[in-house]
Amino acid sequence: MVNRVLWIIMLVAGLTAPFFAYPVFVMDLLCFALFACAFNLLLGYVGLLSFGHAAFFGGAAYITGYVIKAWGFPPLLGIAAGALFAMVLGAVFGFLAIRRQGIYFAMITLALAQIIYFMILQLPFTGGENGLQGIPRGKLLGLVDLNQSLAMYYFVFAIFLVGFCIIYRTINSPFGEVLQAIHENESRALSLGYDVDRFKLQAFVISATLAGLAGATKAVVFQFAALTTAHWQTSGEVILMTLVGGLGTVFGPVIGAITVASLSHELSAFGSWVQVILGAIFVVCVLVFRRGIIGELHRLFGGR
Amino acid sequence: MSMQVILAQALLGLNVGVFYAMLSLGLAVIFGLLNIINFAHGAMYMLGAFVALIGYSLLDDWFGISLQIGFWASLIVAPLFVGVLGIIIERTMLKRLYELDHIYGLLLTFGITLILQGLFSNYFNISGTPYSGQPESLSGVVNLGFMYFPTYRLFAIVFSIVVCFATWFVIEHTRLGSRLRAGVENSALTQAFGLNVPLMITLTFGFGCALAGLAGVLAAPIYSVSPLMGADLIIVVFAVVVIGGMGSIMGAILTGLALGLVEGITKVVYPPAANTVIFFLMVLVLLFRPAGLFGKER
Numbered sequence: 341m342v343n344r345v346l347w348i349i350m351l352v353a354g355l356t357a358p359f360f361a362y363p364v365f366v367m368d369l370l371c372f373a374l375f376a377c378a379f380n381l382l383l384g385y386v387g388l389l390s391f392g393h394a395a396f397f398g399g400a401a402y403i404t405g406y407v408i409k410a411w412g413f414p415p416l417l418g419i420a421a422g423a424l425f426a427m428v429l430g431a432v433f434g435f436l437a438i439r440r441q442g443i444y445f446a447m448i449t450l451a452l453a454q455i456i457y458f459m460i461l462q463l464p465f466t467g468g469e470n471g472l473q474g475i476p477r478g479k480l481l482g483l484v485d486l487n488q489s490l491a492m493y494y495f496v497f498a499i500f501l502v503g504f505c506i507i508y509r510t511i512n513s514p515f516g517e518v519l520q521a522i523h524e525n526e527s528r529a530l531s532l533g534y535d536v537d538r539f540k541l542q543a544f545v546i547s548a549t550l551a552g553l554a555g556a557t558k559a560v561v562f563q564f565a566a567l568t569t570a571h572w573q574t575s576g577e578v579i580l581m582t583l584v585g586g587l588g589t590v591f592g593p594v595i596g597a598i599t600v601a602s603l604s605h606e607l608s609a610f611g612s613w614v615q616v617i618l619g620a621i622f623v624v625c626v627l628v629f630r631r632g633i634i635g636e637l638h639r640l641f642g643g644r
Numbered sequence: 645m646s647m648q649v650i651l652a653q654a655l656l657g658l659n660v661g662v663f664y665a666m667l668s669l670g671l672a673v674i675f676g677l678l679n680i681i682n683f684a685h686g687a688m689y690m691l692g693a694f695v696a697l698i699g700y701s702l703l704d705d706w707f708g709i710s711l712q713i714g715f716w717a718s719l720i721v722a723p724l725f726v727g728v729l730g731i732i733i734e735r736t737m738l739k740r741l742y743e744l745d746h747i748y749g750l751l752l753t754f755g756i757t758l759i760l761q762g763l764f765s766n767y768f769n770i771s772g773t774p775y776s777g778q779p780e781s782l783s784g785v786v787n788l789g790f791m792y793f794p795t796y797r798l799f800a801i802v803f804s805i806v807v808c809f810a811t812w813f814v815i816e817h818t819r820l821g822s823r824l825r826a827g828v829e830n831s832a833l834t835q836a837f838g839l840n841v842p843l844m845i846t847l848t849f850g851f852g853c854a855l856a857g858l859a860g861v862l863a864a865p866i867y868s869v870s871p872l873m874g875a876d877l878i879i880v881v882f883a884v885v886v887i888g889g890m891g892s893i894m895g896a897i898l899t900g901l902a903l904g905l906v907e908g909i910t911k912v913v914y915p916p917a918a919n920t921v922i923f924f925l926m927v928l929v930l931l932f933r934p935a936g937l938f939g940k941e942r
Binding site for chain 2: 389437443444450452454462613615630
């Protein structure tokens with residue numbers, strides 16, 4: 341029930357948003373929403389806390405920016421290249437990180453992501469602290485000029501919907517059921533004959549790829565790949581978005597991303613106080629609001 | 645490249661290594677008893693440095709107190725301050741999370757890190773403020789035979805190693821330590837024997853934080869004091885902890901020291917890899933000895 345209403349709200353709001361809000365801002369929200377949904381697939385449904393998702397988000401942004409700018413890739417192919425990069429990186433990170441459990445998993449992903457951050461900082465093509473600037477938006481399939489903001493908007497919204505549907509489908513498939521079984525009781529799932537590590541790795545790769553898709557899209561929207569997108573603080577932000585919206589709920593990360601990103605945007609005039617406020621929200625969420633916004637809605641109206 | 649350059653860098657690396665050792669030691673002690681990874685450990689380190697800085701040069705400006713807390717006094721005041729803050733955090737917040745998945749402890753302390761970093765970023769320059777309270781007696785250089793080395797850095801190395809080994813001794817070889825280890829092994833049973841485990845947990849958390857604060861004071865005269873000084877350090881320390889495994893106190897100390905050395909030497913051998921070499925070593929350890937060098941599978 342709640343989910344059906346939310347589907348309708350999301351589609352209507354998504355289709356009409358550019359007419360009453362600044363399109364670039366909404367596109368930014370959509371990228372973060374997809375990023376948070378991808379992250380939630382891991383933490384919310386498999387119980388794996390990755391503290392390194394910024395590496396996929398930021399890494400893909402740089403790859404997409406580079407292939408479009410230097411090799412003249414068209415936008416769709418460029419974004420695909422970024423997502424592909426995130427997929428490969430996700431396979432490597434996942435392979436290493438699932439060797440340890442729980443809290444170690446978080447520390448390993450964080451440390452691995454730091455390698456990518458330093459590589460971006462030091463490699464010659466990335467522009468160091470200035471980021472990769474001047475990425476052309478180009479023409480979609482050689483036909484639609486993405487410099488028109490409405491065309492760009494609906495392109496981004498379509499990407500978001502594709503990513504969202506992949507996640508929705510994954511969660512509601514037999515594969516997703518196994519993931520949730522692993523979350524509930526890992527040794528039980530193992531004893532039932534499921535190759536737990538393989539399922540974890542597959543979930544990790546899907547999550548990384550979609551996080552990369554979000555980052556790649558963001559780079560095209562802003563025509564800019566920023567160093568901050570690969571910083572661990574971005575990994576922290578996506579955790580906060582998921583937590584605020586509701587861990588393990590389909591729509592939670594979307595709501596959470598909109599809430600947190602809008603808040604950071606509104607408060608950006610206050611400088612470092614934004615960090616203090618985000619930190620405080622983190623603390624409050626962990627202590628008393630662990631279900632998140634959508635989680636509370638489900639508690640009130642039922643369903644998941 | 646002469647042997648001398650490498651030795652000099654190795655010593656400077658050891659200087660970083662003692663900070664890794666102190667921080668990973670604190671993390672390991674806390675993890676042992678609470679099963680929580682304290683993300684705020686880096687922020688506690690930063691806080692220790694700031695207590696020293698504010699105590700030395702800003703008390704008069706800020707609070708109108710005409711008092712100057714010198715370096716030696718800071719070595720006591722800052723860890724106390726940070727330790728008490730840790731105790732308050734444990735009592736008011738962390739203890740509500742023990743029944744839950746351990747990742748909530750990490751997330752809570754991550755939030756606290758953001759708060760502390762943000763607060764200090766409002767009042768202090770991100771690129772750092774120099775600490776000028778380094779005592780006269782530790783200025784200058786000493787002749788080590790093969791090279792001249794800053795006296796203060798040598799002091800920081802020796803002092804930290806002494807603190808680390810004292811901590812190890814207390815935990816492994818005293819009555820207090822044996823109670824602590826009993827609590828780590830089986831907290832319910834330890835409590836049944838009449839030991840106050842919740843109190844032990846609180847004090848342990850405070851002690852771990854105090855160690856980080858102490859490391860911060862020691863770092864203040866070497867690096868400039870900045871709100872972000874702990875942020876990148878803590879991630880390296882996480883890698884150190886993954887490499888060493890948190891099973892043993894001595895393991896945490898030795899891994900920290902060794903990795904500092906490795907990092908220092910990398911700085912001369914292949915500089916671009918200096919800030920990632922520890923992460924790459926972590927990858928190797930995960931491939932060949934997933935439980936960590938000193939770790940037990942758990």
